[in-house]
Amino acid sequence: MIDVLVAGGGPAGLATAIHAALAGMEAVVVEPRGGPVDKACGEGLMPTGAAVLRSMGVVADGRPFRGIRYVDGRHRAQAVFRDGPGIGVRRTCLHAALSRRAAELGVRVISGRVERLRQSPSAVDVAVRATGGGTPDVRARWLVAADGLHSPTRSLLGLDPPPSLPRRYGQRRHYRMTPWTDFVEVHWAAAGEAYVTPVADDLVGVAVLSSRRQAYHDHLADFPDLVARLNGPAVTPVRGAGPLRQRVRSRVRGRALLVGDAAGYVDAITGEGLSLALLSSRALVRCLRAGRPAAYEAAWRRLSLRHRLLTAALLRARHHPGSARLIVPAAQRLPGLFAAAVHALA
Known part of the structure; x- marks a missing residue:
């Protein structure tokens, strides 16, 4: 019987497997897609995330950024991180670096998806539908669902969220050009935001978030100043995700735990x-090693508290046109408050 079976081989799943292996546990990852897993993502790691990556022994090629800048026409506000830089890194590059580290630690990857599961007091029995056919059974002490916003494993566990409103969606693509800034820029418009992340010395990622469902180039037209900056060719296809908000009933059910986007999501606005x-x-x-899996729920809530509160506050302001127009001017007039908010998130 293995110690930890992880459903989902994206960053959250591979990170869980790496932490488990570093703690002396046998970890196996189940992932249906071969090669690097790409998805719509802002691709920015805050300083705390970059520090965790280093502590895992993971080296990912990317480009450091010094802080966050908000832009809305002639208004702008920026804050520098107090505890070192974050890092912008292509999702595929991050996945490849995590995969290499996992392989170094002996983490095994099964190509397939979780089909069924059954829990007992001492184990989880999982039927895995292998990519090449067949449905082998895997027994594990713990199952971790790390398979994304619309997690199939979460659904099998009966933890799917009720529908949430308002619904927001994200799209992202990359442009071949030298980044013009060492900040992550957030450009504001009436209907949404555009996030510019330098991810390499010759590559910029641009993600748009909005409650309107329309083509990427139509969203981008809301940001004429940003469009004028994008003087390099688009070099990746548009990828989309949503709806973003996912209210999950619990992060723990028996011997199964949820992590990453599968554990619940407010919005990508921060x-x-x-x-x-x-x-x-x-x-x-750490909760599994301590024999206290139920403690993970409280640990997750503590870790995500500032993120959830600040994100919810920004979303409330965003959905009222009058207050939405004041977000960047207020940040510009109150730089200390803006810096404190950035530090809280970073």
């Missing part, structure tokens, strides 16, 4: 998803 996934994967494994 850009902290990847860092929170790495931090919570470490907390999850």
Whole structure:
């Protein structure tokens, strides 16, 4: 019987497996897609997330950024991180670096998906539908669902969230050009935001978030100043995700635990998803090693509290046109408050 079976081989799942292996546990990852897993993502790791990555022995090629800048026409506000830089890194590069580290530690990856599961007081029995056919059974002491916003494993556990409103969606693509800034820029418009992350010396990622469902180039047209900056060619296809908000009933059910986007999600407006996934994967494994899996729920809530509160506050302001127009001007007039909010997230 293995110690930890992880459903999902993205950053949250691989990080969980790496933490488990570093703690002396046998970890196996089940992932249906071969090669690097790409998805719509802002691709920015806050300083805390970058520090966790280093503590895991993971080296990912990327580009450091010094802080966060908000832009809305002639208004702008920026804050520098107090505890060192974050890092912008292509999702595929991060996945490849995590995969290499997992392989070094002996983590085994099964190509397939969790089909069925059954829990007992001492184990979880999982039927895995292998990519090449067949449905082998795997027995594990613990099952970790790390398979994304719309987690199939979470659904099998009966922890799917009720529908949430308002619904927001994200899209992202990359442009081949030298980054013009060493900040992550958040550009504001009436209907949404655009996030610019330098992810390499010759590559910029641009993600748009909005409650409107329309083509990427139509969203981008809301940001003429940003469009004028994008003087390099688009070099990746548009990837989308949503709806983003996922209210999950619990992060723990018996011997199964949820991590990453599968554990619940408010919104990408603060850009902290990847860092929170790495931090919570470490907390999850520590709870398992201590023999206190139920403590993970409280640990997750503590880790995500500032993120959830600040994100919810920004979303409330965003959905009222009058207050939405004041977000960046207020941040510009109150730089100390803006810096404190950035520090709280970073």
